[in-house]
Amino acid sequence: MKKICLISAAMLSLFTATSCCNKAEEKPQVKNVIYLIGDGMGFGAVSSLLLAEDGVTGFEQAPVIGLSETCSANNYVTDSPAGGTALATGTRTKNGYLGVDPDGQQLTSVLRKAQAMGKRSGIVVNTTLTEATPGAFYAGVTNRNMTYDIAKQFTESQVDVAIGAGLSAFINRPDSVDLTATLIEKGYDVYLDWKSVLNTSSDKFVGILTMGDVHRRNKSSNTTASAADGAEVCLAAKLAAASEESGDTTRLSEPTVYLQKATQKALEVLSRDNKQGFFLMIESAIIDGYGHNNDSDGMIVEMKEFDNTLRQLVAYVNEHPETLLVVTADHETGGTAVAYNSHEVGNPTPVKLSFSTKGHSGTVVPIFAYGAGAEAFAGIMKNMDLPKKIEELMK
Numbered sequence: 001m002k003k004i005c006l007i008s009a010a011m012l013s014l015f016t017a018t019s020c021c022n023k024a025e026e027k028p029q030v031k032n033v034i035y036l037i038g039d040g041m042g043f044g045a046v047s048s049l050l051l052a053e054d055g056v057t058g059f060e061q062a063p064v065i066g067l068s069e070t071c072s073a074n075n076y077v078t079d080s081p082a083g084g085t086a087l088a089t090g091t092r093t094k095n096g097y098l099g100v101d102p103d104g105q106q107l108t109s110v111l112r113k114a115q116a117m118g119k120r121s122g123i124v125v126n127t128t129l130t131e132a133t134p135g136a137f138y139a140g141v142t143n144r145n146m147t148y149d150i151a152k153q154f155t156e157s158q159v160d161v162a163i164g165a166g167l168s169a170f171i172n173r174p175d176s177v178d179l180t181a182t183l184i185e186k187g188y189d190v191y192l193d194w195k196s197v198l199n200t201s202s203d204k205f206v207g208i209l210t211m212g213d214v215h216r217r218n219k220s221s222n223t224t225a226s227a228a229d230g231a232e233v234c235l236a237a238k239l240a241a242a243s244e245e246s247g248d249t250t251r252l253s254e255p256t257v258y259l260q261k262a263t264q265k266a267l268e269v270l271s272r273d274n275k276q277g278f279f280l281m282i283e284s285a286i287i288d289g290y291g292h293n294n295d296s297d298g299m300i301v302e303m304k305e306f307d308n309t310l311r312q313l314v315a316y317v318n319e320h321p322e323t324l325l326v327v328t329a330d331h332e333t334g335g336t337a338v339a340y341n342s343h344e345v346g347n348p349t350p351v352k353l354s355f356s357t358k359g360h361s362g363t364v365v366p367i368f369a370y371g372a373g374a375e376a377f378a379g380i381m382k383n384m385d386l387p388k389k390i391e392e393l394m395k
């Protein structure tokens with residue numbers, strides 16, 4: 001009898017413990033969401049950073065790690081528009097489509113859903129504001145090259161702060177409309193230079209900068225921007241190649257910290273009077289370009305810059321515990337690997353990536369999650385699951 005009582009007591013304590021844990025597992029409060037996307041950032045890119053960097057990277061500070069299958073609706077290998085659409089809207093679409101389903105119907109992004117919940121929103125990219133990945137969060141077109149339409153849809157996006165490049169699509173237009181004037185009419189401050197962006201105290205602004213402002217010039221070797229293996233020659237590849245072709249060895253000091261500083265600026269704006277929370281999407285676009293160009297040195301430098309932004313965001317999350325930070329890639333680019341070659345531990349030979357394609361690959365990509373609700377991103381999932389999980393956590 002005594003033994004039975006003991007068992008019952010043990011069962012009771014187990015039950016209590018379970019109840020206790022269930023209580024503790026109640027839905028976490030996610031007020032702010034930061035979605036950091038490394039375009040083309042696969043395991044090779046992350047591995048090269050981990051091996052090249054002695055300090056503790058932002059990746060290593062992630063309490064939760066998952067994997068994402070990056071297929072599009074019609075191919076194991078996605079392009080950036082379809083990859084961005086899955087990450088933004090929770091629906092897989094055909095390659096080439098952006099923000100619309102395979103039938104061409106407009107989808108609603110998780111950024112739009114955050115806005116509908118009363119959250120403020122922001123977009124920070126080191127490419128044009130109309131590129132595929134940011135575009136997937138506010139636009140809907142059946143061809144990524146419909147840049148003029150994407151720019152027009154950007155003016156209707158209602159984001160509170162946006163910083164990137166690509167002025168031409170806003171002012172040199174076939175319809176002769178000056179979309180910077182449209183933005184001003186809608187209550188935005190519009191800045192066309194980096195200093196004004198850095199110094200502004202505006203609560204609602206768009207910074208449309210030059211490519212030189214948002215991306216460093218880097219001298220490297222062994223570069224072609226050709227599209228082997230059916231690869232898209234995306235803007236990022238051209239950018240990475242153009243900067244190298246220039247032979248300019250001088251590092252412009254601002255672009256090397258652009259993404260970090262622009263992110264900091266957006267956080268400063270969105271954190272101001274932040275009652276309902278915010279949704280901030282950040283894209284580091286040129287990792288993809290170095291993958292297309294099979295440029296190991298360029299990719300590693302780019303990953304170090306990505307990590308500077310990431311470490312800053314991890315510090316923000318640590319200070320603001322109601323914030324969820326999700327870091328992932330839309331796809332892998334270059335079929336990257338740290339192959340055997342001459343790599344030896346302790347040998348000062350720099351880390352060199354090998355590449356198996358000049359295009360994207362269908363290899364799964366990593367997910368790193370931090371802060372409130374991060375546990376939801378453990379395990380293997382599909383690219384379109386990520387925004388669904390974020391939406392659920394925001395409710």
Ligand SMILES: [Zn+2]
Nearest residue numbers: 080234288333
């Ligand atoms: Zn690409």
